[in-house]
Amino acid sequence: MFGDIRFVNQNLAIMSASAATLNLPTARRASTPMALVWHGVPLYVYAVTLASLLVIVGILWDISWHRTIGRDAFLSAPHLLIYLGAVFGGLFSGIQVLWNSFWGSAETKAGLIKLWVVFYSSLGAMFCIWGAVAMLTSAPFDDWWHNTYGLDVTILSPPHTVLALGMVFMQVGACVSVSKYLNAELEQTPNSPKVKLLRALFVVAAGSLLCMMATLLTEETLPRSQRAGMYYLLITVVGMLFLPAFKKALRLKWGACTVAAAYVAIVLLCNWILQCFPAQPKLGPILNHVTHFQPQPFPTLLFLPALIIDLTMNKPSWHFAKKAALMALGFVAVLLLVQYPLSGFLLESPWSRNWFFGGYSWEYNNNPEWPGRYKFMPGEADPLGTLAKWCGAAIGIGFLVAMASQRWGTWFTKIRR
DSSP states (O other), X not given: OHHHHHHHHHHHHHHXXXXXXXXXXXXXXXXXXXXXXXXXXXXXXXXXXXXXXXHHHHHHHHHHHHHHTOOOOTTOHHHHHHHHHHHHHHHHHXXXXXXXXXXXXXXXXXXXXXXTTTEEEOHHHHHHHHHHHHHHHHHHHHHHHHHHHOSOSSSOOHHHHHHHHHHHHHHHHHHHHHHHHHHHHHHHOTTSHHHHHHHHHHHHHHXXXXXXXXXHTXXXXXXXXXXXXXXXXXXXXXXXXXXXXXXXXXXXTTHHHHHHHHHHHHHHHHHHHHTTSBOOOOSSOOOSOOOBOOOOOOOOOTHHHHHHHHXXXXXXXSOHHXXXXXXXXXXXXXXXXXXHHHHHHHHHOGGGSSTTTOTTOOOTTSOTTOTTTTSXXXXXXXXXXXXXXXXXXXXXXXXXXXXXXXXXXXXXXXXXX
16 A cells, blocks of 8 residues: 555655656646647747747848749749748648637637637637738738739738738737736746746747738838938837837847847847858849848837837836837937938948948949949938928827827736637
């Protein structure tokens, strides 16, 4: 009898040790597949975070492909990377939904959203699945569009718009998925290594989303556009919409600056890596005989105006309207002080024509002898009075957007499903 008791106790000790090693509560082992959890975070959360990064890297590669090679195909390398991100995020989210729906415990299902009577899903997984469906739907649509109408003349062609919406859904879904576990962990063990891991995952997903929004505005935010008022309005709207919300979601002292730095790092790393690989134009007219992938324009140094957001939001006693006003005013002021002179350096200075800044970059179908290649052309820089009016509009609209963004950030902190 005592031997049986010792045998049972030994087995219970082994089971408890195994559960602790896997960071799984014993009560939840039956409802969560051990193979799909690592360091207490479901594998699908890692998958959708990686997917959000893959799709923006694929987009940056695809734009460089168009600027360097011209001709692409349905299964070109950048397209495959984008599709891989869609499949990766959608597949892992779908597996999680199916597992929770048919093998999850009642306790697990209570923390999920019920769909179509049968399915149980987290909010983030729903976003990711919708995003993956939209992205994969856009693929044959884009191929048909090219075969029918030829090359795109703008970034946001109809099939690319569907693709962009899908990618934004995927990246928002990744942020929501991470927030669910980050919020729960901050309530229980706010200083644990798991919190640091979840925050790192959120920064990757949020930085990828911010990079996506900046990429969609590429044609209006080139260095030669950075002395026109429209640039400051567009960047302020994007910055005020996302950075205060991400700051609240992360609950870090320098959260906004960290996400903005992640965006800059993604663009710069892609630029520096891509230009190392040889590539030649394959579609006429070829006016500029490039030999390597042409990098994207140098990114907006968004982490500098983001410092104003962090400094302002670190004042808990201030009213959110006061914070919004100071954030919008400070953001536009720092953006103007940084980007206005930087645009002149990037466009006109010989010191920018190197691998770091990429000032030499020029598309294969653009004339390299064009007089405006290395200088501002008439009408590209707004007069001081016009620029001031645009910046005033940016501050006013930025204030309204920042008010909404703070509310959105509060919503992120309340995600539990």
